[in-house]
Amino acid sequence: MPADRFRDVAAGPGAAKGDPILSLRGLRRTFGGLTAVDVERLEIERGTITSLIGPNGAGKTTLFNLLTGFDRPQEGHWHLNGGPLVGIPSFRVARRGMVRTFQLTKSLARLTVLENMLVAAKDQVGESFWGALFGTWRPIEQANERAAMESLERFGLAHMAAEYAGSLSGGQRKLLEMARALMVKPELVMLDEPTAGVNPALTQSLLGHITGLRDLGMTVVFIEHDMDVVQEISDWVVCMSQGRVIAEGEPLTVARDPAVIDAYLGRRHGEIE
Amino acid sequence: MDVVKILVDATRAAVGIPAAAYALSAIGLNLQFGYTGLLNFGHVASMLVGAYGMAVTVDLGGSLWLGIPVGVACAVLLGLLIGAPTLRLRADYLAIVTIAVGEILRLVVRSSLAAPLTKGIFGIQAFADEFFAINPIPEGHYGIGRLRFDQRGVWMMLVGWAVVLLAVLFIRKLTSSPWGRVVRAIREDEDAARSLGKNVFGYKLQSLMIGGAIGALAGMLLAIDQQNVTPDNYIPLLTFYAFTIVILGGPGTLWGPVIGSVVFWFVFEFLDGVMTSAVVDGWLGGALESTDIGPIRFFLFGLGLMWLMAFRPQGIFGRREEMLIDAR
Structure with missing residues (x-):
């Protein structure tokens, strides 16, 4: 305890x-x-x-x-x-x-709920300029997507994953913000x-x-x-x-x-x- | 009134080199403004340093093929120099600084101090012979009906639009990657991006430098076509043309700047043709002189831009629901 x-x-x-x-x-x-x-x-x-x-x-x-x-x-x-x-x-x-x-x-209103989660994920090589152009970031992306969807499931936002975050209600935004913070581990x-x-x-x-x-x-x-x-x-x-x-x-x-x-x-x- | 002639001239403008160059310029500005949310009111500065970087290199005895990368490097350096002190400040400060930098650069380039390098107000001419020397298009005229281009024009357009296409592909690769997602997150809310561990300053600087490099290519394209760089070509109006094109096409969309530029130049030439005909044919009863057409064209464009901002801020390609979210 x-x-x-x-x-x-x-x-x-x-x-x-x-x-x-x-x-x-x-x-x-x-x-x-x-x-x-x-x-x-x-x-x-x-x-x-x-x-x-x-x-x-x-x-x-x-x-x-x-x-x-x-x-x-x-x-x-x-x-x-x-x-x-x-x-x-x-x-x-x-x-x-x-x-x-x-x-x-x-x-992040004009990003989807899922993008809000993914942008918070750590250690994505595709977030660097050269990594974006030449890196193999897709496998990392897929792993992050799985983790993000699991988390959205827990927070009851999975059905909104493809919606713009700006279309969420105030309470849902609070949930999203918390879920997103957890993506940073x-x-x-x-x-x-x-x-x-x-x-x-x-x-x-x-x-x-x-x-x-x-x-x-x-x-x-x-x-x-x-x-x-x-x-x-x-x-x-x-x-x-x-x-x-x-x-x-x-x-x-x-x-x-x-x-x-x-x-x-x-x-x-x-x-x- | 020769409607066919007016339409042919408008189409010529819509597919011509200015349209390609402005598409390129708008692609660069769109990365900064549409994707990253940077209010760069001095985009013309990157066109200037690109064109001058190239022309001065050739003038000093270098090859044009060296001049082009030099021009790009100058624009990247310019982005670094403007961005480093201002990007930590609030967005409006960047707008103020960039508009000033654009004018300062133009005035420096035309000053007698810089004249040994830039040739002052007379500018530099005939630096792109190497480009036209490798033109593989046989001599002649090409086109449909009255819409015809000579071999020089066809070569310019092929290269110009090829560069536009490459720039679009480059932007697509970049913006559909996690890098692009981070810059869009910064556009939405800098502090949120920071709180999630993103180096906001670094991304903004990169966006400014990359957009500037693309703007430099646009400046070079125009300069090569005219075989001429003079300081007073690079007035702030060019930046606002680019902004109009970005907004017309839809900020933060991939093809928006390209289609925006084509539509912009078509409408621009079309209005010009209609008004010129109207004056020449005496339809306006002498109320307008042909010298009034230029100012009226700008006046109509100002109105058009206002109408666009009020009723279709998402442009041609933008999504209406995105704009509604923004207005929450």
Whole structure:
């Protein structure tokens, strides 16, 4: 059980983990006078689902952007599997095994669903200019197609494989984006609000897929606003507010933390508890 | 009004060297704009460096057969030089920089500073004799009815359209490969492509360089046909002809630029013929002079391009549903 991994971890901001896949120190990002992210220390335990919560403007997405190379911090360093990631461009971060999705779904609208999957596959020699002209990329393509169709089957999108991704519904696009990220064969998946704007039935299916990723041995970090969702599937919860990590711990512990209730859940929730 | 003559002239333009050269130019631009989504408003620059690279090489005593690869290499280098500093920026910056580069290059080439190499505003002439010397077509006139070409024209057209065909085959090979899928993914959403581990900058640079090389071939074809390069042939209007052709044919389609160019030149000459006849026959009662025809032709083309963007943005070959998705 992944939850056992945290038996010896003391809750609290910056808690040291037994086997961190990702660890960061002294990360700071300011926009003019605004400090968007100022995290002293954070570690993500391998093979678990960590949710990142916090009120709007807490710096969650900025933290994602920094960690995945889409933005540059003023200070700080972070490591994936022990390898430093400072100054590494986003596409190399993805190749090293940390793949992200976006809050506003980025489906490649005028590519088919299957093409969306295939474009994410790794190590296709036909993606280089000379490889495209002279390489033997078709056998790799066929293997990728099989893997993509299997994955689409699991995500319930196989019947849409030949359709343009732009013709999918919002929820289907979320599923496609997640399925597509898995084609990169990541070790660490960073999901930015995977359930935002998705109906309750589809949310359940998405959550099933997220726990499925953990069962396949992947590590998941996801940003979430719905506390029920957080309680349901997280092994560990990190709460941010005003750019800082204000609490860390197992889901119930964090939900009862007064700092979290003040910053994020509001007074009323505290009274009910 | 001699309708047959007007149609013959229009057909001559539609199959002639300008149509082949613009098809080629549009094929290059289509790779950049239609497939990769790069807004290159300075495509004429690659035609210029291609033609000048070739002409200057010959002028300095080199062979034409050396000049052609030199011209292509110049365009590839130009793509690298423009792309390296600008492709990391947002798309509109590329548009601004490229339109400026096109004009700067034209002004540099016509300046007295560059005159020792480029012969300034007079340009370079008669550099393609080697090309016409190997013409295997026997002397004479070829064609159907009043649509006739001499041996020089037939040779030019054979080579010109053969190069167009090769370019189409090359683009088909490239765009139907995983490479082509990545550039289309970049056109749709750069950040998504990055998040999936694709080197977006590298692909854009390649697209700019390859499209530029094809544009250079187009510039050389026109220059060889005219046996002449002069700086003021390479005005920004050429880029916008190429854009009109790409949009007319359908951006991101394989044959769109070719058919677009043929239709473009047919309509262009047809309008010219009709208006000239109308003026000469006095149908317009002297309201128009023959010198007005040129400007009116451009005016009509502007209207045509606007109509196309509003009502058929997918062009002749594009798929309507793709456009509907884009407008979501």
